[in-house]
Amino acid sequence: MFIFSPVKSLLSASLAAAMLFAAAHAQAQAVLRVSAIPDEAPTELQRKFKPLGEYLEKKTGMKVEFTPVTDYAASVEALINKKVDMVWFGGFTFVQANHRSKGQITPLVQRAEDEKFKSVFITTNKDINKLADLKGKTLSFGSESSTSGHLMPRSFLLGAKVDPDADLKRIAFSGAHDATVAAVAGGKVDAGALNISVWEKLVAEKKVDPAAVRVFYTTPGYFDYNWSVRSDMNADLRKKISDAFLALNINKADDKVILDLQRASKFIPTKAENYKSIEAAANNAGLLNK
The missing domain is CATH 3.40.190.10 (Periplasmic binding protein-like II)
Structure with missing residues (x-):
């Protein structure tokens, strides 16, 4: 004879619910x-x-x-x-x-x-050939939180006695490496800094003309x-x-x-x-x- 057990039923229901939760998780x-x-x-x-x-x-x-x-x-x-x-x-x-x-x-x-990653500085300006030449010019970094598009380029500028905030006419943040290249190529800034990998990819894909936009400084590796x-x-x-x-x-x-x-x-x-x-x-x- 079957006898209904509320306790057993509750336990069974709880077990089933726990198994369903575990499966869903x-x-x-x-x-x-x-x-x-x-x-x-x-x-x-x-x-x-x-x-x-x-x-x-x-x-x-x-x-x-x-x-x-x-x-x-x-x-x-x-x-x-x-x-x-x-x-x-x-x-x-x-x-x-x-x-x-x-x-x-x-x-x-x-x-x-x-x-040993590297950053490059690029320009279309024939008068810019070294980091010191950026004094009084405009420069675009990538994102403010970018290692190769801001932090390390800024570090190497400071090492060359160029304070981006004090010595440059203006600095901008493009948000991305390819956007920095576009800003330089379009004449919005005198120079830009970006990661070497994206630069080489854009050149290989012929999305930038290295005769018009050229690298004038490559950083040491990091x-x-x-x-x-x-x-x-x-x-x-x-x-x-x-x-x-x-x-x-x-x-x-x-x-x-x-x-x-x-x-x-x-x-x-x-x-x-x-x-x-x-x-x-x-x-x-x-x-x-x-």
């Missing part, structure tokens, strides 16, 4: 949310990420979603506030995120090229971009992501497509200590606590 966690600093046009960022996202889906078994952000600061806030799980940072934005989170951001990998996650990310997932990047081989056709879009020969491990010089430059320029 697991499903929610099955999406890897990725973003990147907007150092190029949004359409270009989406194009570059698509093959990489598909590759990471295969390697992690998760759905990978790319979430664009409006500016560099938004990429920092998105990772800290758990709106995304992984971000392509510049060296300075990594330092900002790590500073804001009190050391809770872990850089996973960087391109081999990011060990550590720059990386893929970062929050330090509380599941260790197994973090390893899967790192291993996926490190496994990319330029001698394999499919991998080469990904690496070429990322303008990388390969990815290598990185660590927070690599960005101490960026942190020092930001402190010296008074930019870290802005």
Whole structure:
């Protein structure tokens, strides 16, 4: 004879609800949310990420979603506030995120090229041939939070005894590297500073004429971009992501497509200590606590 038990029924209902919640939570966690600093046009960022996202889906078994952000600061806030799980940072934005989170951001990998990254200064003005010639002229940086489009160019200007705020007629912030090139080419400013990788890409794609817009100074190398996650990310997932990047081989056709879009020969491990010089430059320029 069946006897109805309210206690057993309640327990069964609670167990079922808990299982449904766990399943829903697991499903929610099955999406890897990725973003990147907007150092190029949004359409270009989406194009570059698509093959990489598909590759990471295969390697992690998760759905990978790319979430664009409006500016560099938004990429920092998105990772800290758990709106995304992984971000392509510049060296300075990594330092900002790590500073804001009190050391809770872990850089996973960087391109081999990011060990000695460089910035270039460009102009159409025949009278500008060295950094000192920028005195009294107008100059465009990229984003204020850009490592290669602002922080390090500013640092090298200061090293050349040129104070951008005091010695230049005007400084502007274009927001992105390709926008800086457009500002210089269009005569809106006398000169601009941007990352060497974007410059070389624009020249290779014939989107800029290097005979008309020329490089007059290339900086020494410094550590720059990386893929970062929050330090509380599941260790197994973090390893899967790192291993996926490190496994990319330029001698394999499919991998080469990904690496070429990322303008990388390969990815290598990185660590927070690599960005101490960026942190020092930001402190010296008074930019870290802005």
